[in-house]
Amino acid sequence: MGAFHVAIPARAGSSRLPGKALAALGGKPMLQWVYEKACAAGATDVSIATDDERIAAAARAFGAAARMTSTLHACGTDRIAELAVIEGWADSDIVVNVQGDEPLIPPANIAQVAALLNASAQAAVATLATAIASLEEFLDPNAVKVVTDREGRALYFSRAPIPVHRDAAPGAAGGRSFEGARRHVGIYAYRVAALRTLTGLAPTPLERAEKLEQLRALEHGLVIQVAEACEPPGPDINTPEDLRRVAALIG
Numbered sequence: 001m002g003a004f005h006v007a008i009p010a011r012a013g014s015s016r017l018p019g020k021a022l023a024a025l026g027g028k029p030m031l032q033w034v035y036e037k038a039c040a041a042g043a044t045d046v047s048i049a050t051d052d053e054r055i056a057a058a059a060r061a062f063g064a065a066a067r068m069t070s071t072l073h074a075c076g077t078d079r080i081a082e083l084a085v086i087e088g089w090a091d092s093d094i095v096v097n098v099q100g101d102e103p104l105i106p107p108a109n110i111a112q113v114a115a116l117l118n119a120s121a122q123a124a125v126a127t128l129a130t131a132i133a134s135l136e137e138f139l140d141p142n143a144v145k146v147v148t149d150r151e152g153r154a155l156y157f158s159r160a161p162i163p164v165h166r167d168a169a170p171g172a173a174g175g176r177s178f179e180g181a182r183r184h185v186g187i188y189a190y191r192v193a194a195l196r197t198l199t200g201l202a203p204t205p206l207e208r209a210e211k212l213e214q215l216r217a218l219e220h221g222l223v224i225q226v227a228e229a230c231e232p233p234g235p236d237i238n239t240p241e242d243l244r245r246v247a248a249l250i251g
Contacts, residue, residue: 004114004189005093006043007083008034009076010059010100012052017239021055021100026250030237031055032062033103041110043096049076049083075213077188081199084192091193094118099186103246104234109187112230117189123153123225124194125217128185130229138178144212146184146226154224157184157212185233188214194222 010021010031017023021031031048038046048059051071059066067086073079080097089095096114098105109128117126129146132138138145141159148154156162165177190198194217204219206212217224237243 002094002114002118003044004118005087005089005095006038006041006046006098006110007080007095008038008046008048008098008100009079010048010050010052010055011073011076011079012050012055017237017243020237020243021050021052022058023237023243025103025243025247028062029058030103030243031059031100032064034098034100034105035059035062035064037103037105037107038096038098038110040107041096041114042107043110043114047083047087048100049079051079077190077195077213078199080190081195084195089192091191091196093192095190095192095195097188097190099236101237102186102234103237104249105187106229106231106233108231109185109229109233112227113187113189116225116227117191120223120225122223124191124197124222125214126189126225126227127154127214128187128229128233129182129226130185130233132178132181132183135178137183138181144184144186146182148182148226152226154214154218154226156218157210157214159210159212182228184214185229186236187233198222 022029048064048066049069050056056066069079069082094114094117096110113126137143138161145162146157204216207215
């Protein structure tokens with residue numbers, strides 16, 4: 001496995017859980033849990049990219065490298081692209097985007113997605129997936145589904161239940177309609193050159209329809225390589241209920 005960077009975008013705004021990056025979890029900020037998981041993945045460096053001085057100060061207090069970025073970014077990808085410029089990363093460098101609301105992310109998954117991109121010369125982006133475990137998950141629009149070709153290259157991502165078995169549509173008797181379906185795990189590795197290309201492109205029709213920015217890459221013909229996550233991903237945190245559930249898991 002070659003060298004790679006980890007970037008953790010962390011913004012102040014969150015409609016469902018304001019200030020969640022610094023929400024207390026097991027005696028420390030949630031962001032610190034994410035940072036420590038990333039540090040255990042074997043990256044060359046781990047940086048937090050934020051638009052809020054309070055987040056930056058808290059990150060520095062627990063020993064993280066924190067970089068201030070624009071308040072105008074629409075998504076974490078744009079924030080990481082600015083970080084790449086600040087840090088002077090080369091176009092060929094690999095950077096893994098670890099979401100700041102995933103305190104239970106397995107370090108092995110971070111290393112895995114970096115290695116996947118390193119081994120996939122034609123890919124601009126790499127990401128992970130895991131098997132759909134239930135019909136409820138299959139039908140949940142918050143559980144993003146992914147389908148790939150035989151070589152593991154993404155064909156499409158959707159909030160809709162895909163692929164649909166014609167003879168066992170969602171809700172069919174027996175609950176077998178989700179067999180073979182895969183849930184997208186929201187972790188990405190980018191080549192820095194591809195990251196810069198993506199952030200320079202306008203949002204695309206499918207991206208706007210599904211509210212999934214990875215569709216921008218597919219609509220512009222960029223290859224996204226997908227592999228099965230080597231460890232089950234932990235739950236992310238978007239609501240107060242999520243925070244309580246993860247706090248109970250941590251104990």
